[in-house]
Every structure is written in C-alpha cells, then in structure tokens.
Amino acid sequence: MRFILGFIGAVFAGVLLISMISGVAEYVSNPPAPLASEEFHLKPKPLELASDGMLGRFDKRQLQRGFQVYSEVCSACHSLSLVSFRDLKELGYNEAEIKKIASDWKTQVPSINPDTGEAATRKALPSDNFPAPFANETAARAANNNALPPDLSLITKSREGGAAYVHSLITGYRNQPAELLKKFPDAKTPANLHYNPYFANLNIAMPPPLTAAGQVTYADGTKPTVDQMATDVAAFLVWTAEPNLESRHAAGLAVSIFLLFASILGYFAYQQIWHDAKRAVRVTGALDPENQEKSRRAKAKQGVAG
Amino acid sequence: MSFSWAKPYEPKHPLMRWIDERLPLPRVVYGAIGGGYPVPRNLNYWWNFGVLAGIFLTIQIVTGIVLAMHYTASAEGAFTSVNQLIMRDVNAGWLLRYAHMNGASFFFIVTYIHIFRGLYYGSYKAPRELVWMLGLVIYLLMMATAFMGYVLPWGQMSYWGAQVITGFFSAFPLVGEPIRIWILGGYAPDQAALTRFFSLHYLLPFVIAAVVILHIWALHIPGSSNPTGVDVKDEKDTLPFHPFYTAKDGWFAAAVLLAYAVVTYFAPNYLGHPDNYIPANPLATPAEIVPEWYFWPFYAILRSFTVDFILPAKLWGVLAMFFSILLLFFLPWIDRSPVRSGSYRPVFKRFFWLLVVDVIVLGWAGGGAPNPMRNVISQLAAAYYFLHFLVILPLVSAFETPLPLPRSISDSVLHGEEAEAAPAGSTPRGTTTAATVVQ
Numbered sequence: 119m120r121f122i123l124g125f126i127g128a129v130f131a132g133v134l135l136i137s138m139i140s141g142v143a144e145y146v147s148n149p150p151a152p153l154a155s156e157e158f159h160l161k162p163k164p165l166e167l168a169s170d171g172m173l174g175r176f177d178k179r180q181l182q183r184g185f186q187v188y189s190e191v192c193s194a195c196h197s198l199s200l201v202s203f204r205d206l207k208e209l210g211y212n213e214a215e216i217k218k219i220a221s222d223w224k225t226q227v228p229s230i231n232p233d234t235g236e237a238a239t240r241k242a243l244p245s246d247n248f249p250a251p252f253a254n255e256t257a258a259r260a261a262n263n264n265a266l267p268p269d270l271s272l273i274t275k276s277r278e279g280g281a282a283y284v285h286s287l288i289t290g291y292r293n294q295p296a297e298l299l300k301k302f303p304d305a306k307t308p309a310n311l312h313y314n315p316y317f318a319n320l321n322i323a324m325p326p327p328l329t330a331a332g333q334v335t336y337a338d339g340t341k342p343t344v345d346q347m348a349t350d351v352a353a354f355l356v357w358t359a360e361p362n363l364e365s366r367h368a369a370g371l372a373v374s375i376f377l378l379f380a381s382i383l384g385y386f387a388y389q390q391i392w393h394d395a396k397r398a399v400r401v402t403g404a405l406d407p408e409n410q411e412k413s414r415r416a417k418a419k420q421g422v423a424g
Numbered sequence: 425m426s427f428s429w430a431k432p433y434e435p436k437h438p439l440m441r442w443i444d445e446r447l448p449l450p451r452v453v454y455g456a457i458g459g460g461y462p463v464p465r466n467l468n469y470w471w472n473f474g475v476l477a478g479i480f481l482t483i484q485i486v487t488g489i490v491l492a493m494h495y496t497a498s499a500e501g502a503f504t505s506v507n508q509l510i511m512r513d514v515n516a517g518w519l520l521r522y523a524h525m526n527g528a529s530f531f532f533i534v535t536y537i538h539i540f541r542g543l544y545y546g547s548y549k550a551p552r553e554l555v556w557m558l559g560l561v562i563y564l565l566m567m568a569t570a571f572m573g574y575v576l577p578w579g580q581m582s583y584w585g586a587q588v589i590t591g592f593f594s595a596f597p598l599v600g601e602p603i604r605i606w607i608l609g610g611y612a613p614d615q616a617a618l619t620r621f622f623s624l625h626y627l628l629p630f631v632i633a634a635v636v637i638l639h640i641w642a643l644h645i646p647g648s649s650n651p652t653g654v655d656v657k658d659e660k661d662t663l664p665f666h667p668f669y670t671a672k673d674g675w676f677a678a679a680v681l682l683a684y685a686v687v688t689y690f691a692p693n694y695l696g697h698p699d700n701y702i703p704a705n706p707l708a709t710p711a712e713i714v715p716e717w718y719f720w721p722f723y724a725i726l727r728s729f730t731v732d733f734i735l736p737a738k739l740w741g742v743l744a745m746f747f748s749i750l751l752l753f754f755l756p757w758i759d760r761s762p763v764r765s766g767s768y769r770p771v772f773k774r775f776f777w778l779l780v781v782d783v784i785v786l787g788w789a790g791g792g793a794p795n796p797m798r799n800v801i802s803q804l805a806a807a808y809y810f811l812h813f814l815v816i817l818p819l820v821s822a823f824e825t826p827l828p829l830p831r832s833i834s835d836s837v838l839h840g841e842e843a844e845a846a847p848a849g850s851t852p853r854g855t856t857t858a859a860t861v862v863q
Binding site: 373 | 465511512671674678686688693700701711730737744754758760799810
C-alpha cells in the first residue's frame with residue numbers, strides 16, 4: 119500500500135513539475151503583454167472618517183451633509199434599495215422631517231389605484247425604502263448609455279477600500295495621461311466613458327458627478343468644496359452599509375472587557391487549581407529533550423561557577 | 425473507561441442518584457468530561473483546541489438556528505433577507521450574522537491547529553487511528569457545511585463559488601456533468617440549488633455533532649495522548665479532567681473568545697470578500713473567483729495543474745485536491761515510526777515544520793489572482809505537499825533514529841530530577857538573593 123501511495127504522490131508531483139515547466143516555457147517564449155489597467159491603476163487615497171477605528175462613531179452632521187449630496191446628486195441615477203426613510207432618524211432628523219423627506223422624494227413608490235386596481239404610484243412614506251430612480255434595469259441602462267448605476271446601499275462594503283475608494287473615485291477624474299497613450303496607443307478611453315485611475319479598468323461610464331464647488335448648498339454652512347462633498351457622501355455611504363456600526367463598537371468594547379476579565383480570573387482559578395499538580399508538570403517538561411539539554415548545560419555552568 | 429483508577433460516578437444529590445439509576449446519563453457525562461476521565465498530566469496548550477472546536481460548533485449551531493428564523497431561501501429574497509432584514513431590522517441581527525460569519529472562520533482556525541497538533545504529536549497512530557479518521561470525517565463535513573453556508577447570502581461570491589465548486593464534478597468524464605446537474609437541480613445554481621443547500625446546511629452541523637460524539641468516544645477508549653507520546657503507566661501520570669482540564673480549557677477558551685470578539689465586533693468583514701456584498705448576477709463573472717480563506721490551500725492545489733497530460737488539467741486538479749485530503753486517512757499506516765511524539769523525532773520534526781510552511785504558502789497562493797510567479801510557487805508547494813506525505817514521511821519513519829524516550833510520564837519525578845528541572849520554575853538561590861537586593 120505504501121508503495122502504491124508513494125507512486126501516486128510521485129505522479130502528482132511529476133504532473134505538477136510538467137505543468138510548471140510548460141508554464142515557465144510559455145512565459146519565456148510568449149511573455150504576457152503588460153496592461154494599461156495594471157500599470158496606471160491607483161490605490162484609493164487615504165481617507166479619515168469619524169467612524170474609523172475600533173471606537174469610531176458617526177459624525178451626524180457629516181452624515182446629514184452626505185445625505186444631502188446623495189439626494190441632490192447621486193440619487194438621480196443610483197438607488198439605495200436597502201435603506202428606509204425611517205432609518206434617517208439615526209442621522210438626527212425628527213419624524214416630521216422624515217415624513218417630509220419621504221413625501222417630497224423625486225420618485226414615487228409603485229402602487230395601485232385604489233378605485234380601479236390599475237398600476238399607479240403614490241408618495242413615499244417613512245416606512246418605505248428609498249424608491250429607485252429607474253423602474254427596472256432596462257430603464258436604467260437605456261438612460262445611461264447601457265451602463266447600470268450600482269445600488270449604493272452596500273457600496274462601501276462591496277468595494278475594496280470602502281469609503282476611501284468612493285471618495286477617491288468621485289474626486290479622481292482627470293485627462294488620460296499622455297504617458298499612457300504613448301505606451302498603450304490602443305488604450306484610449308472610448309467615447310462615453312471617462313478616465314479615472316481609481317476604477318479597476320481605468321474607464322468608467324459614470325460622468326464626473328461632482329464638478330464644481332457649491333454644487334450643493336449645505337444647510338449647516340460648511341463650505342461645499344468638491345473634496346468636502348465627496349468626503350461627506352463617502353461617510354454617508356459608510357452609514358448606509360453599516361448602520362449598526364456604533365452599537366457594534368459599543369457592544370464590542372463591553373464584550374471584550376468582559377472576556378478580558380473572564381480570562382484573567384479564569385487564569386488565576388487555573389493557577390489555584392493546579393497549584394499542587396504544577397510542580398510535577400514542570401518536571402515532566404524536563405522530559406522534553408530540549409529541556410534536558412538546557413538543564414545539562416545549566417548544571418555544567420553551575421559546576422564551573424561553584 | 426480505560427484506566428482502572430478512573431473514579432466511578434458517585435451521585436451527591438438524591439435527585440442525581442434517582443436519575444442515574446434510571447438513565448445513567450450523569451454517569452456518562454462524568455466519565456467523559458468530568459472527574460471520571462483521567463488525562464495525562466503533562467498536556468500543553470496545543471491540547472486545548474479540541475474543546476475549542478466544540479465551543480465553536482456550538483456557537484455556529486446556536487447563531488445559525490436563530491439566523492434561519494429570519495432568512496429567506498429564495499433566489500429573489502435571500503440577499504435582501506440577509507442584508508436588510510437580518511443586518512438592519514432584526515434586533516441584534518447584525519451580531520448574529522457577524523458572529524456566525526466569523527464563527528465559521530474561527531471554527532476552522534482552531535480545527536487546523538487541532539489537526540496540526542495531531543500531525544506533530546502522532547495522535548493518528550495506534551491505538552487512536554479511528555479517532556483520527558473520525559476527525560477527518562468531521563473536517564470533510566465542516567468543509568461541505570461551510571461551502572453551502574457561504575452560498576446562502578446569494579452574493580456574487582456565493583453564486584460563483586457554487587458554480588466553480590459544483591463544476592468540479594463536471595471534470596469527471598461521462599458521469600460528471602449529469603452528477604453536477606443532479607446536485608444543482610439545474611444547469612446552473614438557482615432556486616433549486618439554494619433551497620437544497622439551505623436544507624443541508626441546517627442538517628450537516630447535527631451530523632457533525634453526532635460524529636463529534638463518536639470522535640470523543642473513540643478517544644476515551646485509549647485516553648488522550650500527550651506531548652511525550654509515552655503511554656500512561658499509572659495513576660501518577662494522570663489528573664482527572666475536572667477540575668484540572670476544565671480550569672485550563674476554561675480560561676484559555678475565554679482568551680480565544682476574546683480574539684473572536686475583537687474580530688467579530690471590530691473587523692467583521694476582514695476575513696470575507698467584498699464581492700459578496702454585491703447581489704448574485706449570473707450574467708457578470710467577478711474579476712476573480714476566490715473561495716473563503718480556509719479553502720485556499722486546496723484551491724491552490726486545484727489551480728496548480730495547468731497542463732493536459734494524458735488527462736485534462738482540470739481532472740488532474742480535482743483528483744489531486746480530493747486526494748490531498750483522502751491521503752490523510754492513510755496516515756496511520758504511512759508513518760511507520762513507533763515513536764508518536766515529534767519531539768523525539770529530529771528528522772520528522774524538521775519536515776513537519778516544512779509542511780506547516782508549505783500549507784501556509786499554498787494558502788497564500790490560492791488566495792490571490794494567478795500570475796506566473798504565483799503559479800510556480802504554488803506548483804512547487806503542491807508538489808511538496810504530496811511528496812511530504814506519500815514519499816518523505818514513509819522514508820523518514822523507516823530510516824530515522826528517534827531520541828531516547830522517557831520511561832513514563834512521571835519518570836523523572838521518581839528519579840529525583842526535580843533539581844534539574846528547577847531552573848524552569850524557580851530561580852537558583854544565589855540569583856534570588858541578588859534579585860531581592862535589587863528590589
């Protein structure tokens with residue numbers, strides 16, 4: 119049996135070796151062409167938010183500003199399907215304000231005509247989720263050059279880099295570098311797409327959403343620079359993706375302190391229980407050949423010193 | 425029970441006596457995890473991970489049952505039920521879900537440590553072969569359960585992971601494709617696959633619990649092994665499980681749960697993949713499909729076969745991947761050395777650590793997008809994996825000269841070696857006074 123198993127092992131190893139040799143030969147004879155998206159792609163710029171870190175909490179004023187950016191800019195194309203109007207309470211809006219935000223929302227909620235039963239729409243209620251700007255995917259694509267604007271509810275959890283990625287992407291639009299075109303003449307950004315080094319393939323269908331300072335007039339008087347608006351909306355999208363972040367952090371702190379004390383007390387209990395048995399265990403530790411060697415050396419040393 | 429000095433159960437309370445006479449369940453528990461189970465007194469902390477695996481299995485079952493109360497197993501509703509209902513609207517639903525997600529990862533972490541402990545200390549050797557094999561059955565069931573659980577949120581990685589993993593079967597000629605379609609209940613993962621995965625994901629943990637009972641039962645016939653690998657000779661070698669090992673397991677479990685809490689509460693998505701927060705879309709393949717981290721070493725083995733040599737490369741990969749686990753069932757007969765503990769096997773010990781590094785390298789290779797450099801490293805590491813178990817281990821066990829073994833666990837106690845061992849615990853007198861002066 120051992121012989122058969124050894125043979126199987128050798129066969130697998132042999133086929134792996136053949137795979138490796140042919141892979142290396144392929145690489146040497148036909149090295150893969152470098153891609154513009156590998157060389158010119160950038161990692162998100164660092165972004166600091168109040169919600170960062172183990173004890174991070176939301177900056178509610180910032181979330182309100184971010185919500186303002188979402189509702190005045192992003193919501194033209196992007197849905198927020200997992201979030202309800204009532205959730206806005208956590209941003210510090212009161213019930214009357216939420217009711218007004220819901221009923222004033224630019225898209226209405228699909229419904230039926232109560233008299234005829236025909237399809238109709240009605241004003242949104244606080245209990246509704248944010249209605250999507252387009253009726254369905256086909257409508258969304260038709261209005262956006264066949265590109266589909268993703269839902270933003272979980273965007274900071276569904277992209278590598280999270281909020282920093284959102285912020286960098288929004289502020290990262292620029293002209294395609296001449297160096298890129300010189301190196302990769304075929305990689306010119308197609309019409310209808312926009313060059314953005316933070317996007318995975320460098321060319322994004324979304325036109326720059328925030329183009330000028332003052333695009334949104336903040337209710338709290340914060341200066342609406344493009345960077346400020348991008349930061350605020352990124353912070354808001356951290357909240358939409360993780361609305362329980364504050365309770366999670368608070369509970370985590372309490373649980374960790376509890377478990378820390380539990381393990382310390384448990385450790386002392388363990389020491390207490392093992393007090394008499396411990397000595398014997400220590401001695402059996404000496405059975406380890408390494409310990410035997412150590413104690414031999416220690417003994418020799420003591421002998422010299424003595 | 426295995427040892428004659430194991431304390432028999434003596435009910436202290438009349439109620440317990442009443443129960444014990446009619447149904448000796450208290451007796452069974454006492455003999456299994458109470459004062460009636462004698463355990464070698466020299467176990468180190470690597471022996472704590474079996475109990476920890478049991479704790480994480482319990483956490484998974486409890487959180488999982490509550491999650492199932494709120495989850496909708498439908499292709500249309502699954503993603504929303506997880507990401508809106510459970511994560512936002514259910515009271516502490518976010519905690520249940522994050523505890524379950526990270527509980528799976530921690531279950532695998534402690535199980536991997538438990539397995540490697542068994543590999544180092546020769547826990548698979550006679551008379552514990554069945555303990556080892558039942559453990560491997562648990563591990564296989566865990567892998568199946570974890571895979572199906574990952575499909576349930578019906579995100580992009582769920583969907584495409586299901587596509588890739590069920591696709592393994594189609595590598596087999598003739599029967600493969602019909603088997604794949606039969607398993608999925610369709611040509612691609614959809615409603616039928618999701619509902620059956622949910623059903624099985626609910627079932628298998630209880631099967632695991634049952635095999636865990638067999639695993640512990642089989643263990644308690646010869647009793648636990650120990651770091652010297654020397655058999656227990658008499659009562660001096662053992663301590664009752666309770667209170668000694670319950671106390672040791674207790675504090676250590678609290679410490680590991682602390683690590684688990686820190687990840688669950690402060691970095692709950694660290695071990696996951698961002699793509700699984702995108703709803704499943706059968707028309708858009710993710711840039712790279714990667715399984716959960718605990719499958720990375722096997723994924724690396726699968727991807728390492730890139731050449732159609734006699735058989736198609738995919739079939740080679742699938743065969744090798746399955747065999748990489750199956751071969752562990754033969755381990756008690758592959759390793760012929762009569763010495764159990766790696767501490768007394770100088771050559772084996774070196775290769776063991778090489779294997780640990782090898783598996784970590786395989787994990788790294790399986791977790792990233794393939795590129796020429798990664799492929800070569802992955803292929804070398806995969807080849808070493810097979811050579812280690814199937815060629816090196818039998819040769820080492822045949823030719824190695826092990827170090828002399830102690831006569832018994834408490835041998836040195838009886839032979840007055842306390843003085844030798846003293847530096848490990850107490851300081852020599854001379855230095856004590858010096859230290860006292862400094863203080």
